[in-house]
Amino acid sequence: MDGVRQASRSEEEVKVAELDARGIHYKELNEKIRSLIESGYEEIVLNGVNGQRYIGDGLVHNVRIVINGVPGNDLGAFMDGPRIVVNDNAQDGVGNTMNSGVIVVRGHAGDVIGYGMRSGKIFIRDDVGYRTGIHMKSYREQVPVIVVGGRAGDFLGEYMAGGIIVVLGLSSDSKDLVGHYTGTGMHGGVIYLAEEIDESKLGSEVRIFQADKTDIERLNALLAEFSDLTGLDVSKVDPRSFVKLLPVSHRPYGNMYVY
Amino acid sequence: MPDRFLPSEFIVNVDHQRCRRCKRCILNCGFGVFDFQNMTTADSSKCVACHRCVVFCPEEAITITRNPLAFREHASWDVGLRKAIWKQAQSPGMILTGMGNDKPWLNIFDHLLIDACQVTNPSIDPLREPMELRTYLGRKPARLEIEYDSQGKPVLRGAVENNIMINVPIIFSGMSYGSISLNAQRAIAIAAERLGTLMNTGEGGLHEELYPYANHIIVQCASGRFGVHSKYLNAGVAVEIKIGQGAKPGIGGHLPGEKIGREVSGTRMIPQGTDALSPAPHHDIYSIEDLRQLIYALKEATGYKPVSVKIATVHNVAAIASGIARAGADMIYLDGFRGGTGASPAIVRDHVGIPIEIAIAVVDEQLRSEGIRNMVSIIAAGGIRSSADVVKAIALGADAVAIGTAALVAMGCRLCQKCYTGNCSWGIATQRPELTSRLDPDWGAERLVNLVNSWSLEVKEVLGALGINAIESLRGNRDRLRSLGLDPATNEVLGVRPAGM
Known part of the structure; x- marks a missing residue:
C-alpha cells in the first residue's frame, strides 16, 4: 500500500505498520487504517497527522494506533476496543460515545471529551475544554474513566449518569481547577478533584464530599496508570486531599410533572 | 377536600x-x-x-x-x-401527556383537495396498468453522466450514493423500546419486513431479538446516546440523528426510572431504575458544522450508510433543512406539531411547532430554489392519518411519509393519551409483563400489513385518477392540489391555489 512502511517489533512479535498521513484526506486515511487492520497489523503508527478527523471512528478491533501530530475532531468516536496514543494535542470530541478502549493524549484536548462514553478510559495529560464527560454513563461492569492532568472548562460532567472523572490540576498556571456549572444535572457516577473548589462552580444537583479510603485506593491505581501512559509526574499528587462530587439524586428531575 | x-x-x-x-x-x-x-x-x-x-x-x-x-x-x-x-x-x-397534539388547530390536510383527470389526459386504470409506489430514500446525484464503453454500452460515470429501496412510500416512525413494548416493536419489525419498508428504533437501542430484521431498521442516535455502539450503528440500513420530535420540539426526554426494567436497561445500556435523561440538545452539536461532523462520524463508523436527520417542524424549518442538506444528510425527517410521543409536557405538545403540511411545502420549495432538492429525501411525519394524507403530503413535496400513531391505532390503541403512565391496557405503551404479553406480535404485524396494503391500494387508485403511474411523479406536484377554505397567505406558503383557480 502507498505510504505504508512495514515493520515488526520482534521482541513482542507485534505486526507494526507505519503510515505517512501528510496530505491525506480523512476518508482515505481511515480506509487505509481499516485495511491495515484487516491485513493483521496490530499496531499502526500514523506520522504527520494534521487535523484528520474520525481516526479510529467505530473501530471494534484490538489494535493500537499511535498518532504523531494533531488528530482532528471525533478521535475514536463510537470506538469499541482499540488503544490510541496521541503524541501531541488533540481536538474536540475525543472518545465521543465510545464503548470501550483507551485513548491517551500527551498534550491538551479540546471540547466535548468523552461525550456519552459508556466504557473505556481517556487520559489527557494537560488541560481539556468545555463539556468534558457530558452524559457519561456506566452499565453493569462497564465504568468509563476520564483523567485530566491539567484543568477542565465549564460544564464538566454535565448530565453525568455514571463513570469516573478525575481532574488533577497540574497545569503550570494558577487558574481554577474546573469551570462553572460542574456536574449540572449529574445523576450518577463520581467526579474527583485534586483540591476543594468553591460551591459557586457547581451545578445544584451535586454536593462536595471528602475522598474516603475506597476512593483513595481507586485514585492511586488510576494515577499510576495515568502517569505510566502520559509520562506526567504525579508523585506530588496526594489522593488523600481529594474531594469528590456526587449527585444528590439519581432522579434529579423526578418531581417535575403532574399527571 | x-x-x-x-x-x-x-x-x-x-x-x-x-x-x-x-x-x-x-x-x-x-x-x-x-x-x-x-x-x-x-x-x-x-x-x-x-x-x-x-x-x-x-x-x-x-x-x-x-x-x-x-x-x-x-x-x-x-x-x-x-x-x-x-x-x-x-x-x-408540568402537566404531562401522551400521543399527539389534541387541540382543535386548523388541519390543513382537511382543506386540500386532490385533482383528477376528466376527458383530456385520461386517467389510468390501476386494475390494468402497473402503478409504481417503489421509492428510493437517499441522496441522488445532481446529474447523471454516462459514458460508452468499447462495445458502445452505456456506463454510469461516478459513484451514486447509497439509497434505500422501499416498496411503499410509508415507513414506521421512531418509537423506542421503553416508550412502547418489545412486542409492539416486534410487530412493527415483522410488518416492515413483510411490506418491504422500514421501522425506526427511536432512542432506545436495538433489542437483540430485533437484529434479524435489521435490513428493515433505521437505528437512531439521539442526544442521550442510549444503546448506541458500533454493532448497533452498523446493524441497520441507515442511521438517524434525532435532533427533535414533533410532539416536543426543543426539549429533551425523561424516561422515568420505573420504566427502566431489566430488558429496557439492557437495550439502553443504563442501570435499572435510573431515569433515562435525553438532553435537549446533542452536546456535540451546537451548529450546522457540528451536525456535519456527527453525520460524517456516523458515515465513517458505518461504511457510509445513509444518514437521516430528524427535526421537529419549527418556524425556520426551511432554512434549517437547507443547512441539514448541506451538512451531508441523505434524508430529512420532518416531524410536524401533531406528531405523537410517549410523554411530553402538554404545553409543548399543544403549542410548539408548526403543521407538517406547511413544513413540507416550505422545505421542498427552499431546497428546490437552492437547487439542492436532489441532495436529500424528505420524510414527512406527525399527523399522517390516512391514505389521503399520504397523497397530499407527497404532492406537497415529501418523498415518503412515516406513521406512528396510525400504526399504534391499528394495534388497538384508542388514543387515550396516557402512554406516560405505563399502564397501557393494549400492551403497547407499557413494560408491565402482564400487559405486554397480551400483544401478539404476529397479530399486530398482520394488522399493520393490512393497513399499509389498504392505503397502498387507495394511493394507487388516486394516482390512476390523477393520470400518474408512479408515486415519484406526484412528489412536489402541488399543481394537483387545490385548497378550500384556507386564507390567501397560507395558500401562498403552501404553493397551492384555491379551488376554482
Missing part, C-alpha cells in the same frame, strides 16, 4: 343483569378501574376510555360514557383549562 375534587372524565357502568362475574374486566384493565366485592364494581375516576374492558366483556355488560356533569359554559374558559388549573393547584409540576 375530597379526592374527587377533580370530576371523573368518564363514567363506567356495569350492567349487573348481564354481568356473569367472569372478572375479565378486572384482568384486562391496566388502570385498575374494576374490583370485585360480591359483584363487579368500577372506579370511574381511573377510567381513560381505552375500551379494553368493553372489547373483552363477553356479555357486553360494560358501557363507558362521558361524564355528563354540567359546567357553566364559558367561551374563554374551556373545561380542560379549568381542570388543568385544578391539577396544578393540587400538586406543582
